Amino acid sequence: MxxxxxxxxxxxxxxxxxxxxxxxxxxxxxxxxxxxxxxxxxxxxxxxxxxxPSPAVALEGAVREVREGHTGYPPLAGQKPLREAVQAKFRRDNGLDFPLAHIMVANGGKQLIFNAFMASVEDGDEIVVPAPYWVSYPLIAGMFGGKAVEVPCYEADGFRPRAEALRAAMNERTKWLVLNFPNNPTGAILERSDLEAIAAVLRDFPNVMVMSDEIYEHLTFDGRKPVSLLNVAPDLAGRVLIVNGVSKAYAMTGWRVGFAAGPEPLIKAMIRAQGNATSGICTLAQGGAQAALQSPMExxxxxxxxxxxxxxxxxxxxxxxxxxxxxxxxxxxxxxxxxxxxxxxxxxxxxxxxxxxxxxxxxxxxxxxxxxxxxxxxxxxxxxxxxxxxxxxxxxxxxxxxxxxxxxxxxxxxxxxxxxxx
The missing domain is CATH 3.90.1150.10 (Aspartate Aminotransferase, domain 1)
Incomplete structure (x- = not known):
């Protein structure tokens, strides 16, 4: 034949x-x-x-969603109980108080970064990224016509970015500064003094947004406790997006649950982008993430x-x-x-x-x-x-x-x- x-x-x-x-x-x-x-x-x-393994309480939370029949389309921004758990997490762990309208969940931290850049980056916009950086920041920015401007960080400095080097990289085309600390791939942490110096630079560039990827915040060593930029500079609240999730600290990589908090106009635009891409995320995963965030930290x-x-x-x-x-x-x-x-x-x-x-x-x-x-x-x-x-x-x-x-x-x-x- x-x-x-x-x-x-x-x-x-x-x-x-x-x-x-x-x-x-x-x-x-x-x-x-x-x-x-x-x-x-x-x-x-x-x-x-x-x-x-993922925590048993997360598995139980997912099963609860099934038993209670929560298997329909979820809200784009995330189920309210999960967003309330995220809201409580920011108060408990970071001393930050976000209204629910400033919080959303997505399919992992990567989708939140994708949503943020899709919602904001135009052709020719520049995204300042201290290097070394997680591989996806420049790649995602480039998909939307953005250009990553790398600011080298050095082993001798503990891979911390120098504030003046960030200043030299910024101009009227700069749309975002990306901060990822504790850092992937170096494990570096920014001290309060580092953040104060960075905040001083940002005040001279009032149109620059800041993406603070804090996915490793609970995995720190030698008694160090990372400080969020908003703890140091609350006056920048209208410009800072915090990205986080349950993948690393709770060993829930496959659940694909990330969450973000930031200015309401940005969050609304990110939700709109998500609504035209993946819509809301799996209800079972949301139940598991909620249970994990509400559990003790032992x-x-x-x-x-x-x-x-x-x-x-x-x-x-x-x-x-x-x-x-x-x-x-x-x-x-x-x-x-x-x-x-x-x-x-x-x-x-x-x-x-x-x-x-x-x-x-x-x-x-x-x-x-x-x-x-x-x-x-x-x-x-x-x-x-x-x-x-x-x-x-x-x-x-x-x-x-x-x-x-x-x-x-x-x-x-x-x-x-x-x-x-x-």
Missing amino acids: STAPKAQSPFKPARRIASLPVPATIAMAERVRQLRAEGRDVISLAIGQPDF GVERMRAVYQERRDKVVPRLRAMKGLSCAMPEGAFYAFPGMKALKGHLTAGGRTIDSDVAFTEALLEEAHLATVPGSAFGQADHFRLSFAASDKELEEACARLERFTASLRPASLRPASHQMPR
Whole structure:
């Protein structure tokens, strides 16, 4: 039986999609799946995924939604009980009092960022982003014609942005300043003095909005407590959007529940954008998130303490490895080692380490350890690894990284090739 010829499709992707790369973290996760399917014993420290189960109270909250028949279309802004739980969370944890009309929920923090940029960014608008940054801020801004303006932060400064560097990056085209602290990928935290200096800059640029991504706020170490910009500068309340969610602190990544609080006009515009994209989010997930936010914080504290113990084991080992440096993470669950001293080296497999990308590719192919190159986060000559993994996995991962770095040799020591005489 003959088969019909394949029809030629007229489809061509829009420019905004054709030029849009796959986020490096997602690309690395896909490569790990491929290698594992081939039977390779790969350890992945590439994804920011808590290795704890979601809290039992969240599961019970989702079941309650089913039993009570809450399975219809939800309100676009989120179910009122969940928004009230978010409102109470801001009062309890941050000392901030938002009216319900200033609060919305979405399918994770990423959709909130997408909604905010969709609702506000015009062609040519600039978004100031301290680097290193989470990979998605520039990518999402670019989808709407925005241009990310990167402000380098340095290991010597603890990866904190200097206020004067932010000032130099701002102008009449600046629409947003993005702050993500505790930071992904470095774990850096802004002190009150840092925020006061940033607030002083913002007062000189009254048209600049601020996105404060505080998704890691509960995962901090050594007794540090992150401060929100609005705690330091309440006069900026009409310009600050706080993005948060239950993914990291409550180990609920797959539930896809994020929440935001900000000026009512912005929140209304973000809800309008969401209404024309995904509409409201799953009622079962909302019930689970509500229950988690209303539960005692003991479970979150236990996870935080485990992450700190892991950090305290992993970072000293990284610092002792050949050619690596590493700032001490103050929060989140990532380390961001520097590998500049290893550029120009050769691997045991003959690969040349000429960049952080080459380093992480060789580490994956030869040592079967997955990490993410720092250039994906706007900071070359580094790489990110997550310590949200079991102690056994972290022990083996460190051993593989130690063997890999120890095996590297300067390119000048490459064995000379011997040619037969002609």
